[in-house]
Amino acid sequence: MTSRATASTDGVVASxxxxxxxxVGLTKVYGRVRAVDGVSFxxxxxxxxxxxxxxxxxxxxxxxxxxxxxxxxxxxMTVAGLDPAESGPxxxxxxxxxxxxxxxxxELSVRDNLIMYGxxxxxxxxxxxxxxxxxxxxxxxxxWAKAKVGDLSGGMKRRLTIARSLVNEPQxxxxxxxxxxxxxxxxxxxxxxxxxxxxxxxxxxxxxxxMDEAEQLCDRxxxxxxxxxxxxxxxxxxxxxxxxxxVLEVRFGAEHxxxxxxxxxxxxxxxxxxxxxxxxxADDGDAALRQVAxxxxxxxxxxxxxxxxxxxxxxxxxxxxxx
Amino acid sequence: xxxxxxxxxxxxxxxxxxxxxxxxLAASGGVPDAAVLARxxxxxxxxxxxxxxxxNAKAWAVSIGLYxxxxxxxxxxxxxxxxxxxxxxxxxxxxxxxGSGGVPYLTFVGPALLVATVVMSVGGELxxxxxxxxxxxxxxxxxxxxxxxxxxxxxxxxxGVLIRFVLQxxxxxxxxxxxxxxxxxxxxxxxxxGVLTAAAFGAPLQAYAAHLTDEGYQFxxxxxxxxxxxxxxxxxxxxxxxxPVYLQWIGWIxxxxxxxxxxxxxxxxxxxxxxxxxxxxxxLLLFTSVGVALARRTYARxxxx
Numbered sequence: 001m002t003s004r005a006t007a008s009t010d011g012v013v014a015s016x017x018x019x020x021x022x023x024v025g026l027t028k029v030y031g032r033v034r035a036v037d038g039v040s041f042x043x044x045x046x047x048x049x050x051x052x053x054x055x056x057x058x059x060x061x062x063x064x065x066x067x068x069x070x071x072x073x074x075x076x077m078t079v080a081g082l083d084p085a086e087s088g089p090x091x092x093x094x095x096x097x098x099x100x101x102x103x104x105x106x107e108l109s110v111r112d113n114l115i116m117y118g119x120x121x122x123x124x125x126x127x128x129x130x131x132x133x134x135x136x137x138x139x140x141x142x143x144w145a146k147a148k149v150g151d152l153s154g155g156m157k158r159r160l161t162i163a164r165s166l167v168n169e170p171q172x173x174x175x176x177x178x179x180x181x182x183x184x185x186x187x188x189x190x191x192x193x194x195x196x197x198x199x200x201x202x203x204x205x206x207x208x209x210x211m212d213e214a215e216q217l218c219d220r221x222x223x224x225x226x227x228x229x230x231x232x233x234x235x236x237x238x239x240x241x242x243x244x245x246x247v248l249e250v251r252f253g254a255e256h257x258x259x260x261x262x263x264x265x266x267x268x269x270x271x272x273x274x275x276x277x278x279x280x281x282a283d284d285g286d287a288a289l290r291q292v293a294x295x296x297x298x299x300x301x302x303x304x305x306x307x308x309x310x311x312x313x314x315x316x317x318x319x320x321x322x323x
Numbered sequence: 324x325x326x327x328x329x330x331x332x333x334x335x336x337x338x339x340x341x342x343x344x345x346x347x348l349a350a351s352g353g354v355p356d357a358a359v360l361a362r363x364x365x366x367x368x369x370x371x372x373x374x375x376x377x378x379n380a381k382a383w384a385v386s387i388g389l390y391x392x393x394x395x396x397x398x399x400x401x402x403x404x405x406x407x408x409x410x411x412x413x414x415x416x417x418x419x420x421x422g423s424g425g426v427p428y429l430t431f432v433g434p435a436l437l438v439a440t441v442v443m444s445v446g447g448e449l450x451x452x453x454x455x456x457x458x459x460x461x462x463x464x465x466x467x468x469x470x471x472x473x474x475x476x477x478x479x480x481x482x483g484v485l486i487r488f489v490l491q492x493x494x495x496x497x498x499x500x501x502x503x504x505x506x507x508x509x510x511x512x513x514x515x516x517g518v519l520t521a522a523a524f525g526a527p528l529q530a531y532a533a534h535l536t537d538e539g540y541q542f543x544x545x546x547x548x549x550x551x552x553x554x555x556x557x558x559x560x561x562x563x564x565x566x567p568v569y570l571q572w573i574g575w576i577x578x579x580x581x582x583x584x585x586x587x588x589x590x591x592x593x594x595x596x597x598x599x600x601x602x603x604x605x606x607l608l609l610f611t612s613v614g615v616a617l618a619r620r621t622y623a624r625x626x627x628x
Binding site for chain 2: 064067069070071080087088089090091092093094095097099101103104105106107108112116117119120121122123127131134135137138166168169196197199200201202
């Protein structure tokens, strides 16, 4: 009850200022591969935080380290002030996890999937039975309560997985590629549900390799590649910082793109040559298009659009998000 | 409290769930502190997995139940009554020395069949389903994301399976009674013996299955070269002692023989020296504890510690 106790209390206060999740110099090494390589970030309570990057960037590995189901090689990790490597059960007790691949029990009914999952948290049936019905309502699966999970569509299974992750009323929800493999309509339904949860005060941590998902869901995000963080900020900040306001996309046909690129090098502030098209970065896309025409080039197709996180990623890594 | 929020709830978003409900959904206050939940899970996590296993087993209850009743009938009629008739006509009784002190063949083979059939069922329960847990259906990864630990998942899966064998052994024992094939007053002990033998073979098998990362074609090998030889050569149909000595080791190293000998003592009071009885028990307990330890370690490794 002397200096030591005081010191540890100070530590909690210092690290606990609104940050629910805190990573400092996080690394995970598999043999010679540095899957996560010195990653640092802080996630505030109630925030929606994204890890954007291509497959293999280290996003899922980072997520598993947060949940304490994978041991880090180095660095500091705290969730609500606890180290998940040491206090795994305590950390996971108030964590919701939506894995990349659904692991629902297809032989069990929709409702039993929720109830039995809730049991793993030590929650009593008296709490779980009404809770399951509320969650089914939320996931728009009430009519399917008694159906076997095997009979559900992909989008319904995903909604059920999200509903299941909420059974313990988590303060933090980890969503690993929540809408991969879903059709556009199902994705929008899910985004709506997740947005409402955030409004209700749940902290969301989302990994995705879809820039539209990151833009829809995330207040703030980090762009990851090869286990490192390339940039951090709100979607707007990132776009403003790493791209122009607009992008002109022109196609001259695969054979002619390279030749056209040489003649357009000084149009706009930057030029990217992709296999099938040229991207001309300019604050005024229409003006850039007029310049293209003025040089006697007539693209097969042209499109002026706003910059997106895809452009940010291209700028940072020289590659597309989805290879 | 919910009502006052409802006013500005319905207006936005698709129908189905009002915002007021959502606040309650996200934090009703019905969930205890993380420390409380973690303490519960540390103590009872293995049992939570058993509960899940039992709910899951409900889907198969009818077919498993039917199997549990029909299988003893088939074996006892074919081997006990059919083959037994021949044996009894030929050598009189089995298991005694010099034709005396033995029992009818049905009595001799009955408890052994209980043990052997339970072990055969283990071969189905702790092979492919384990692989489904890690890989095919990723079922273990669901509890892994909760306060329940990988070690508890391993113990829980084994525990659920053993509960099935409590039932299966009990049904078999009742059949033995109906066939008048378990004369001893201690014959009910064949039930725990059956379950212990299932654990002694099941736990190492579970550890082995957990360690496989490919498609599990090795299980067919286990079936043919481990389970079948145990069934045929580990003293189920004839005393191990009538086999040539160079084949008797198959019995000595197999849980089936040790379980069978114990079951015979329980069912009709087969006589064995005390030290041998203790050896049977020790072997079964050793197989079980080593198997459980290995399974726990392997589950922890594969699911991340």
